[in-house]
Amino acid sequence: xxxxxxxxxxxxxxxxxxxxxxxxxxxxxxxxxxxxxxxxxxxxxxxxxxxxxxxxxxxxxxxxxxxxxxxxxxxxxxxxxxxxxxxxxxxxxxxxxxxxxxxxxxxxxxxxxxxxxxxxxxxxxxxxxxxxxxxxxxxxxxxxxxxxxxxxxx
Amino acid sequence: xxxxxxxxxxxxxxxxxxxxxxxxxxxxxxxxxxxxxxxxxxxxxxxxxxxxxxxxxxxxxxxxxxxxxxxxxxxxxxxxxxxxxxxxxxxxxxxxxxxxxxxxxxxxxxxxxxxxxxxxxxxxxxxxxxxxxxxxxxxxxxxxxxxxxxxxxx
DNA sequence: AATAACGTTGACGTCAACGTTAGATTTATC
DNA sequence: GATAAATCTAACGTTGACGTCAACGTTATT
Numbered sequence: 001x002x003x004x005x006x007x008x009x010x011x012x013x014x015x016x017x018x019x020x021x022x023x024x025x026x027x028x029x030x031x032x033x034x035x036x037x038x039x040x041x042x043x044x045x046x047x048x049x050x051x052x053x054x055x056x057x058x059x060x061x062x063x064x065x066x067x068x069x070x071x072x073x074x075x076x077x078x079x080x081x082x083x084x085x086x087x088x089x090x091x092x093x094x095x096x097x098x099x100x101x102x103x104x105x106x107x108x109x110x111x112x113x114x115x116x117x118x119x120x121x122x123x124x125x126x127x128x129x130x131x132x133x134x135x136x137x138x139x140x141x142x143x144x145x146x147x148x149x150x151x152x153x154x
Numbered sequence: 155x156x157x158x159x160x161x162x163x164x165x166x167x168x169x170x171x172x173x174x175x176x177x178x179x180x181x182x183x184x185x186x187x188x189x190x191x192x193x194x195x196x197x198x199x200x201x202x203x204x205x206x207x208x209x210x211x212x213x214x215x216x217x218x219x220x221x222x223x224x225x226x227x228x229x230x231x232x233x234x235x236x237x238x239x240x241x242x243x244x245x246x247x248x249x250x251x252x253x254x255x256x257x258x259x260x261x262x263x264x265x266x267x268x269x270x271x272x273x274x275x276x277x278x279x280x281x282x283x284x285x286x287x288x289x290x291x292x293x294x295x296x297x298x299x300x301x302x303x304x305x306x307x308x
Numbered sequence: 309a310a311t312a313a314c315g316t317t318g319a320c321g322t323c324a325a326c327g328t329t330a331g332a333t334t335t336a337t338c
Numbered sequence: 339g340a341t342a343a344a345t346c347t348a349a350c351g352t353t354g355a356c357g358t359c360a361a362c363g364t365t366a367t368t
Contacts, residue, residue, distance in 0.1 A: 003335095003344080003345080004344090004345075005344070005345090014326080014327085015345085016326065016327065016328085017325085017326065017327095019346090019347095020325075020326060024325095033334085033335090034334090035333070035334045035335075035345085035346090036333080036334075036345080036346060036347095037333095037334065037335075037344090037345060037346080038345080038346090053269055053272075053273065054273070056213065056266075056269075057213075057266055057269045057270055057273065058270075058273070059210065059213040061324075061325095062324075062325075063324090071280075072276075072280070075280045075283060075284075088291050088294065088295055091291055092288065092291050092292070092295075095284050095287050095288045095291070096288065098284050099281060099284045099285060099288065102277055102280055102281040102284065103281065105277055106274060106277055106278065106281070109270055109273065109274045109277070110274075112211050112270060113267055113270055113271070115207055115211045116211060116212070116263055116266060116267055116270075117267070119207070119208075119211070119212070119263065120260060120263045120264075122226070123256055123259055123260055123263070124260065126225075126226070126229045126256055127253060127256040127257065127260070129229060130229070130249055130252050130253045130256060131253060133249050134246065134249045134250065134253065137242050137245055137246050137249070138246070140242065141242055141246075157314080157315080157365095158314090158315070158316095159314075159315085168356080168357085169315085170356065170357065170358085171355085171356065171357095173316085173317095174355075174356065178355095187364085187365090188364090189315085189316095189363070189364045189365080190315080190316065190317095190363080190364080191314090191315055191316080191364070191365080192315080192316090215354075215355095216354075216355070217354090309368100310367100310368090311366100311367085311368085312365100312366085312367075312368095313364100313365080313366075313367090314363105314364080314365070314366085315362100315363080315364070315365090316361105316362080316363075316364090317360105317361095317362085317363100318359105318360095318361095319358100319359090319360090320357105320358085320359085320360105321356105321357075321358070321359095322355100322356085322357070322358095323354105323355095323356095323357100324353100324354095324355100325352100325353090325354095326351105326352085326353090327350105327351075327352070327353095328349100328350085328351070328352090329348105329349090329350085329351095330347105330348090330349090330350105331346100331347095331348095332345105332346080332347085333344100333345075333346065333347100334343100334344080334345065334346085335342100335343080335344070335345085336341100336342080336343070336344085337340100337341085337342075337343090338339100338340090338341085338342095
């Protein structure tokens with residue numbers, strides 16, 4: 001059982017943000033103590049970490065994250081998908097729709113990765129130029145120091 | 155020479171956004187016509203596309219993109235890095251600072267990629283569950299259809 | 309040369325995602 | 339059991355990234 005300050009430290013979010021995420025339904029409301037203090041569990045922390053991941057990595061808006069989490073919930077939680085729907089016709093429709101969006105998401109992720117890798121290459125080239133510049137200046141400094149030393153020794 | 159509407163169509167940004175990016179210095183101000191109409195070149199479009207990429211893929215704020223672009227400018231444009239600085243001591247300092255931030259950026263990118271891959275795996279599992287569900291329902295439908303056919307044939 | 313279509317500059321509006329502050333309560337510490 | 343430290347709610351403030359609108363000038367078209 002954690003209180004909000006520990007959760008904040010653990011996740012890197014502020015307390016305000018944590019309460020805000022609960023407020024907009026992005027997070028299950030935790031138990032409360034007698035006096036009303038929120039009591040979080042490990043599951044809450046993990047939930048938040050997934051939210052953060054989706055926010056930072058995918059760049060989703062909080063609303064989109066909301067939908068995504070509901071989605072994930074439906075997919076991991078239950079044994080049957082959409083058991084509430086009786087007609088197999090409608091079930092199939094729903095599932096095919098999900099399949100389509102999942103495929104689209106996967107393709108989007110692939111594109112993201114390749115773009116990131118391209119940018120990474122660019123940054124590596126920059127870094128190489130910078131380290132080369134550093135090496136050159138250091139060498140020049142060494143040489144002028146050597147000259148000074150030589151002068152002293154003569 | 156493009157006018158703003160073509161640039162908007164080409165990049166997918168709105169005209170307002172394009173002017174805004176110029177306003178906050180995220181984009182070099184283009185030439186103007188006699189009457190003050192902005193005249194963009196291909197280079198402007200490419201610049202914008204890189205901005206969009208950084209915004210969407212990396213999730214940078216416009217300020218961060220700004221810094222990154224300045225950075226890239228300094229590194230690709232000139233032959234010498236910081237030639238305006240005379241003292242090699244200060245130059246070294248600057249270069250080492252750049253090297254540090256570049257390394258940090260590279261690590262951040264690596265982390266992003268690995269997070270994306272993790273999320274991708276999760277999505278793939280979801281997809282597999284969904285396709286399995288689809289297959290199951292289709293099979294059940296086939297069987298009931300077969301029974302009906304059988305009934306007809308008897 | 310008239311008119312439509314497009315461009316420009318303010319200026320204010322908006323929306324998401326929190327930050328901040330105040331004042332009351334609760335929990336922890338001595 | 340007093341005092342300090344942390345939490346709570348409620349409400350208003352802020353910031354980034356644009357949208358929207360008015361009033362006006364510029365290009366294009368017929």
